Amino acid sequence: MKIPVIDFGAYSLDEKEVPEEPMHNLSRQLKAALTEVGFVFLKNTGITQKEMERVLDKSQEFFQQPDELKRPFSWANFNNPNHGWVFNEEERLNPLRPPDLKECFNVGLLQPDIKWPPVAEFWEVITSFFHRSKELGLRLLTAMAHSLDLDPQVFLGAHRFVGTNKNPSIVRLLFYPPVNREKVKDSQLRCGEHSDYGTVTLLFQNNEGLQVRTRSGEYIDVPVIPGAILINIGDLMQRWTSDQFTSAPHRVLLPAAGASNTRLSVAFFLNPDDEALITCVDGSNKYPPVTGHAYVMKRIYASLQ
Numbered sequence: 673m674k675i676p677v678i679d680f681g682a683y684s685l686d687e688k689e690v691p692e693e694p695m696h697n698l699s700r701q702l703k704a705a706l707t708e709v710g711f712v713f714l715k716n717t718g719i720t721q722k723e724m725e726r727v728l729d730k731s732q733e734f735f736q737q738p739d740e741l742k743r744p745f746s747w748a749n750f751n752n753p754n755h756g757w758v759f760n761e762e763e764r765l766n767p768l769r770p771p772d773l774k775e776c777f778n779v780g781l782l783q784p785d786i787k788w789p790p791v792a793e794f795w796e797v798i799t800s801f802f803h804r805s806k807e808l809g810l811r812l813l814t815a816m817a818h819s820l821d822l823d824p825q826v827f828l829g830a831h832r833f834v835g836t837n838k839n840p841s842i843v844r845l846l847f848y849p850p851v852n853r854e855k856v857k858d859s860q861l862r863c864g865e866h867s868d869y870g871t872v873t874l875l876f877q878n879n880e881g882l883q884v885r886t887r888s889g890e891y892i893d894v895p896v897i898p899g900a901i902l903i904n905i906g907d908l909m910q911r912w913t914s915d916q917f918t919s920a921p922h923r924v925l926l927p928a929a930g931a932s933n934t935r936l937s938v939a940f941f942l943n944p945d946d947e948a949l950i951t952c953v954d955g956s957n958k959y960p961p962v963t964g965h966a967y968v969m970k971r972i973y974a975s976l977q
Contacts, residue, residue, distance in 0.1 A: 673886050675894060675902070676705040677713040683811050685718025685804065699819035706816065706905055710920035711884050713900040717808055721899040724876045727801045727845075728936050733791045735775055735847035735936075745789055747778060753972045754780035754840050760849060763975050766864025766923075770857040773848065774924070780842040782835060802843045805874050805940035806834050809841075812872060812903065813942075820916065822953060827912075830948035830964065831871070840943045840968045841870070848881070848935035851926050862935065863924035868906040869971040870943035870964070875902040877937040885921040894922075908944060908967055911959040914952045943968050 678701045681687075682694035690698070705712035734742070739759065747756030755778050761771035777789075779798050788795045813827040833839040848862045862881065875882075882894040884904075894902065910919040927933050944950060944964030951961045 673709070673890075673892060675709060675711045675713055675884065675892075676701070677715060677897065677900065678702065678705065679716050680714040681716035683815060684716055685807055685811070687718075695815065695818055699815050702812075702815055703819035706819075706917045708918070709884075709886070710918035711894075711902065711904045711922075713897055714812075714903055715897070715900040717901055719804055719808060719901065723801065723804065724899075724938070726797055727876065727938050728878055730791055730794050730797045731777070731845040731847065731936055731938060734777055734789050734794065734845065735849075737789075742789070745777070745787065750781070750786075752780065753969075753976060754778055754842055758976075764864065765866035765975055766861075767974075768859075769864040770860040772864055773851060773856070773860060773862045773926070775847045775849065777845040778842050779845070780840060781837075798843055798845075801938075802940070803835065805843065806841065806942070808901075809872060809874060809940065809942040810834075816872075816917070820913065820953065826953060827871070830944040830950070831942065833945045834942065838947070839945045840965060842941050842943075844939045844941060846935075846937045846939065848924060850932045850934055853926075853929060856926065860926075861923055862926055865921050865923045866975075867919045867921050868904060868941065869908065869968050870906040870941055871909045871912075872906060872942050873904050874940040874942070875904070875937060876939075877902065877935070879933065879935050881924050881927070881935050882937075883923050883925060887918075891923070906941070906943075907971075908950055908962075908964070911962075912950050912953055914954045914956055914958045916954075 683690045745757045750756045758776040760775050764771045814824040817824040834841045883891040905917045905919045907919045946965035948964045
């Protein structure tokens with residue numbers, strides 16, 4: 673099985689609206705991918721390879737700094753796990769494994785007057801990317817609603833405050849440093865098996881290492897497709913759609929023995945508003961109602977050491 677690749681050009685950020693027939697074709701392909709796999713590559717989204725590389729460059733500039741220069745930007749200093757630096761082995765996404773061999777910088781607060789890393793144009797580049805990813809995410813939600821014959825406001829109405837303190841959506845910069853095999857703990861990975869928490873995730877990556885679990889339980893390698901964005905369903909969206917859309921587990925493996933390569937990626941986690949009440953769209957009681965804030969923050973705190 674391979675992860676499907678879908679041309680999103682008809683509804684890219686460069687288009688103001690999409691005619692009925694292209695939307696029908698797009699939503700049909702999305703439904704097949706998100707119900708059968710839970711992951712899909714989107715190409716021709718309007719977010720360019722140059723934009724992706726610019727964010728990855730700023731991310732690398734931050735992570736290359738010594739830990740003592742990154743420590744003032746720890747999430748603990750913001751008293752908010754949705755914003756700030758998460759140091760190597762501070763997070764454990766699979767509770768059955770040792771902590772993950774990765775660093776992160778979460779951007780959930782966008783105000784220019786808070787403390788930002790001393791990286792040139794860091795705030796400008798990351799916040800611009802946040803808003804571009806947000807707009808693409810909302811377009812994706814519209815197409816997803818169309819694929820289930822729903823009014824788009826069913827999804828969009830729960831994401832009115834993305835980019836404010838009333839919504840926990842974030843841009844997450846991820847860095848996987850070189851691995852010293854002599855120090856790796858038994859069963860430790862760069863990122864343990866997990867599923868994402870919220871609505872949808874947009875992932876931008878510069879090299880391989882990510883694997884996705886198929887419905888049969890097999891893990892498959894995820895390629896890097898220049899210019900394409902990897903999309904996956906989060907657990908809240910699976911609940912919301914009564915399991916019509918699939919939130920698939922995924923992980924990041926250690927590099928091959930003897931390899932010293934690093935890995936960079938940037939994820940945009942689109943989450944429902946804090947007070948949005950998520951109930952099954954089919955009217956069933958398959959999952960109990962839950963607010964976006966209660967569900968997402970519970971999962972975040974559970975992952976931290």
